[in-house]
Amino acid sequence: MPTSPSRRFDRVAVVGAGRIGSSWAALFLAHGLHVTVSDPRPDLEEYVTAQLAVLAPALDALGRPLGNLAGRLVFEADLERAVADVEVVQESVPDELARKQDLFVRLEAATRPETLLLSSASVLRATDFSARMAAPGRVAIGHPFDPPHLIPLVEVVPGEHTEARTLEDAAAFYRQVGKQPLVLRREIPGFVANRLQSALFREAVHLVSTGVVSLQDLDTVVTSSIGLRWAAGGPFLTFSLAGGPGCPGDPGGFERFLRQLGPAVEQLWQLLGRPAFDEATIATLLAEEKAAHGGRAYAELGADRDRGQLAVMTALRPAG
Amino acid sequence: MPTSPSRRFDRVAVVGAGRIGSSWAALFLAHGLHVTVSDPRPDLEEYVTAQLAVLAPALDALGRPLGNLAGRLVFEADLERAVADVEVVQESVPDELARKQDLFVRLEAATRPETLLLSSASVLRATDFSARMAAPGRVAIGHPFDPPHLIPLVEVVPGEHTEARTLEDAAAFYRQVGKQPLVLRREIPGFVANRLQSALFREAVHLVSTGVVSLQDLDTVVTSSIGLRWAAGGPFLTFSLAGGPGCPGDPGGFERFLRQLGPAVEQLWQLLGRPAFDEATIATLLAEEKAAHGGRAYAELGADRDRGQLAVMTALRPAG
The missing domain is CATH 3.40.50.720 (NAD(P)-binding Rossmann-like Domain)
Structure with a gap:
C-alpha cells in the first residue's frame, strides 16, 4: 500500500x-x-x-x-x-x-x-x-x-x-x-454521534410523552439554546467555560464545574426518564407531531430546515 | 393587573x-x-x-x-x-x-x-x-x-x-x-433544557471516561454533526424528516421513523452508560480536558467559542 x-x-x-x-x-x-x-x-x-x-x-x-x-x-x-x-x-x-x-x-x-x-x-x-x-x-x-x-x-x-x-x-x-x-478507538454500537443523539432524544420523548412540554416546544427549546451552543462549541468546552476563569484558590474552568456542579448534574441523571415506544407513547408522539407539523408539507418543512442548516454552515465555514 | x-x-x-x-x-x-x-x-x-x-x-x-x-x-x-x-x-x-x-x-x-x-x-x-x-x-x-x-x-x-x-x-x-x-406546563427539576443537556452529557462522560473517544474528539463530533443539526431544527423535526416523504403504503415522516427505527433506538437506549463522578472518573476527565485545552488560556477559548456563537446567531437571525 x-x-x-x-x-x-x-x-x-x-x-x-x-x-x-x-x-x-x-x-x-x-x-x-x-x-x-x-x-x-x-x-x-x-x-x-x-x-x-x-x-x-x-x-x-x-x-x-x-x-x-x-x-x-x-x-x-x-x-x-x-x-x-x-x-x-x-x-x-x-x-x-x-x-x-x-x-x-x-x-x-x-x-x-x-x-x-x-x-x-x-x-x-x-x-x-x-x-x-x-x-x-x-x-x-x-x-x-x-x-x-x-x-x-x-x-x-x-x-x-x-x-x-x-x-x-x-x-x-x-x-x-x-x-x-x-x-474511533474501537467498535461500539451506535458509534458516538448516534449514541449522544439518542441519549438526548430519550429525555425528549420522556418530556413530551409525559406532558411536560409539547413536541413543538421541545424542538424550540433545542434550537433556541442547546443547538446554538453546540454548533459553536461541544458540551465539554461549554461546561469548561461555565466554570469561569478561576482566581486564587479557585481552579475555575472544568475542574470548578465538576467540583461545584457535578453533584447536581449527577442528581439530575437519576431523575431522567426511561420511556419505551409502547403503543400509548407512539400514539401520544404522533398526535403531538401532527399538532406541530400537521398543516405543512414534508417538502416545505425540509426546505425550511435546510435553509437554516445552510445558513449555519456558511456562517461557520471561515472558522473551520 | x-x-x-x-x-x-x-x-x-x-x-x-x-x-x-x-x-x-x-x-x-x-x-x-x-x-x-x-x-x-x-x-x-x-x-x-x-x-x-x-x-x-x-x-x-x-x-x-x-x-x-x-x-x-x-x-x-x-x-x-x-x-x-x-x-x-x-x-x-x-x-x-x-x-x-x-x-x-x-x-x-x-x-x-x-x-x-x-x-x-x-x-x-x-x-x-x-x-x-x-x-x-x-x-x-x-x-x-x-x-x-x-x-x-x-x-x-x-x-x-x-x-x-x-x-x-x-x-x-x-x-x-x-x-x-x-x-412549561408544570414544575420539573432541571426544567427542559438542562435535562436534555444533561442526558447527552451523561453519555458524553461515559464515552470519554471509558476511552472510546478523547474529550476533544467528542466535542468535535458534536460541533460537526448534532450541534449543526439542532441549531437548524430540533430532534423531533430531524427524525420526522429522516422518515422520508412517504408514498403509497408508507406514511413517511415521523411515523415511519418510529415504526422502522424505533426498535433500534430503544435498543441503543439500553446500552447507554450510567457513569458517576467518582474520583477516578473525575481524574480521567480532568486529564482529558487538560490534553484538549491545556495550552490555551480561558479567555482565548471563550473568545473563539463566542465568535462562532455570534456567527451562528447572526446567520439564523433573519429566519427567526
Missing part, C-alpha cells in the same frame, strides 16, 4: 445508489473526483441524476458546485466492472449482514489490493460483515451523519482486523473531500 | 448583580428599557460597568447596541428603593432557599402589586422560594440559558400558586426583549 498521509485519491466507486449513496456521489463530484456509481436498480442513471439536481443548490451555496460532470460521472450496474479500477469504494447498501458479507467478498475479489473498502454501515460491525473475506485489513466503516454531502462528520470505525494504515488513509480521503473524520 | 397580551414594559429592576444579573442588565438596556441594578456588593457600579463593556461588542454584532445609558441605568444598593417603581423584577441571586425566601417577602412588600417577580433560579422551585409570601401569584421562574444576553431561550416555569396571567405577562416581557420564552 502507498504511504500515508500523502496519499491522494482520484477515482471512487459509490456502491448502492439510494439516498445516502447519491449524497456521497454528489459530495465526491463536488470535490473533483472521478465517480462510478453502481447499483442494480433499473432506474439507476435517472434516479441519481435527479438526486444530484436536488442536492446541487446546497453545494453551490457552500461554494462547492458539482462542476462539469462529463467524463467524471459513470453509471455501471455491473459491480465487478464498477470497482475494478478505483482507489476507494464507498458502500451504502442496506444493513443486512448476509448481503453485506457477500458484497465484501465480491469487492475483495474485484478490486486492486490497495483499494480502500469503506462502508456507510450504521448498525452492523465491520468485523462481522468482513468476516468472510480472506484479508479484511483494508475494510473500515466510514459512517456519515445524514446527509453526507452537507454535515461534516464522518465516523471512521475499525473492525478487529482493520489495519492502522486503512484508518489513516480513510481519514485522509474524507479530509480531501472536506469532511471532518473522527477515528 | 393589566390585561395581557398588550402589556408593554419600560422599567425593570435587576436584583443580584453577578455574571447572570449583569448579562440580563445588558440585554434589557439593549432593548431600550430603564434598568435599576441592585446588589449590596461594594463594587456594584464598577463591576457592572466593566461587565457591560465586555458584553457590548456581542450586542453590537447582533444589531442591538446598548445605546445611550444616561438616565436609563441606575445603581441602587438599597433593595426597597430599587424595586419601588418598576414593572418587572428579574432576580438572580444564588439558589439558597432561606435567602431567596427572605428576598421574595421583601420584594412583595416593596413592589407595587402588579409588578412581575421573575427569578433566574435554576434549581429551586418557585413554589418553595415564594412559600412565605402572602400572595405568590405574580411570581414565576424566568430561567435563562447561559448567557442571557445572547442565547434566546428563557424557560418560564410556574409555581403552584402562579397565576396564568403572570405566565402570559412574563412571556410578553421576554418577547419584548428579543427572547424566545417557553412556558
Whole structure:
C-alpha cells in the first residue's frame, strides 16, 4: 500500500445508489473526483441524476458546485466492472449482514489490493460483515451523519482486523473531500454521534410523552439554546467555560464545574426518564407531531430546515 | 393587573448583580428599557460597568447596541428603593432557599402589586422560594440559558400558586426583549433544557471516561454533526424528516421513523452508560480536558467559542 498521509485519491466507486449513496456521489463530484456509481436498480442513471439536481443548490451555496460532470460521472450496474479500477469504494447498501458479507467478498475479489473498502454501515460491525473475506485489513466503516454531502462528520470505525494504515488513509480521503473524520478507538454500537443523539432524544420523548412540554416546544427549546451552543462549541468546552476563569484558590474552568456542579448534574441523571415506544407513547408522539407539523408539507418543512442548516454552515465555514 | 397580551414594559429592576444579573442588565438596556441594578456588593457600579463593556461588542454584532445609558441605568444598593417603581423584577441571586425566601417577602412588600417577580433560579422551585409570601401569584421562574444576553431561550416555569396571567405577562416581557420564552406546563427539576443537556452529557462522560473517544474528539463530533443539526431544527423535526416523504403504503415522516427505527433506538437506549463522578472518573476527565485545552488560556477559548456563537446567531437571525 502507498504511504500515508500523502496519499491522494482520484477515482471512487459509490456502491448502492439510494439516498445516502447519491449524497456521497454528489459530495465526491463536488470535490473533483472521478465517480462510478453502481447499483442494480433499473432506474439507476435517472434516479441519481435527479438526486444530484436536488442536492446541487446546497453545494453551490457552500461554494462547492458539482462542476462539469462529463467524463467524471459513470453509471455501471455491473459491480465487478464498477470497482475494478478505483482507489476507494464507498458502500451504502442496506444493513443486512448476509448481503453485506457477500458484497465484501465480491469487492475483495474485484478490486486492486490497495483499494480502500469503506462502508456507510450504521448498525452492523465491520468485523462481522468482513468476516468472510480472506484479508479484511483494508475494510473500515466510514459512517456519515445524514446527509453526507452537507454535515461534516464522518465516523471512521475499525473492525478487529482493520489495519492502522486503512484508518489513516480513510481519514485522509474524507479530509480531501472536506469532511471532518473522527477515528474511533474501537467498535461500539451506535458509534458516538448516534449514541449522544439518542441519549438526548430519550429525555425528549420522556418530556413530551409525559406532558411536560409539547413536541413543538421541545424542538424550540433545542434550537433556541442547546443547538446554538453546540454548533459553536461541544458540551465539554461549554461546561469548561461555565466554570469561569478561576482566581486564587479557585481552579475555575472544568475542574470548578465538576467540583461545584457535578453533584447536581449527577442528581439530575437519576431523575431522567426511561420511556419505551409502547403503543400509548407512539400514539401520544404522533398526535403531538401532527399538532406541530400537521398543516405543512414534508417538502416545505425540509426546505425550511435546510435553509437554516445552510445558513449555519456558511456562517461557520471561515472558522473551520 | 393589566390585561395581557398588550402589556408593554419600560422599567425593570435587576436584583443580584453577578455574571447572570449583569448579562440580563445588558440585554434589557439593549432593548431600550430603564434598568435599576441592585446588589449590596461594594463594587456594584464598577463591576457592572466593566461587565457591560465586555458584553457590548456581542450586542453590537447582533444589531442591538446598548445605546445611550444616561438616565436609563441606575445603581441602587438599597433593595426597597430599587424595586419601588418598576414593572418587572428579574432576580438572580444564588439558589439558597432561606435567602431567596427572605428576598421574595421583601420584594412583595416593596413592589407595587402588579409588578412581575421573575427569578433566574435554576434549581429551586418557585413554589418553595415564594412559600412565605402572602400572595405568590405574580411570581414565576424566568430561567435563562447561559448567557442571557445572547442565547434566546428563557424557560418560564410556574409555581403552584402562579397565576396564568403572570405566565402570559412574563412571556410578553421576554418577547419584548428579543427572547424566545417557553412556558412549561408544570414544575420539573432541571426544567427542559438542562435535562436534555444533561442526558447527552451523561453519555458524553461515559464515552470519554471509558476511552472510546478523547474529550476533544467528542466535542468535535458534536460541533460537526448534532450541534449543526439542532441549531437548524430540533430532534423531533430531524427524525420526522429522516422518515422520508412517504408514498403509497408508507406514511413517511415521523411515523415511519418510529415504526422502522424505533426498535433500534430503544435498543441503543439500553446500552447507554450510567457513569458517576467518582474520583477516578473525575481524574480521567480532568486529564482529558487538560490534553484538549491545556495550552490555551480561558479567555482565548471563550473568545473563539463566542465568535462562532455570534456567527451562528447572526446567520439564523433573519429566519427567526
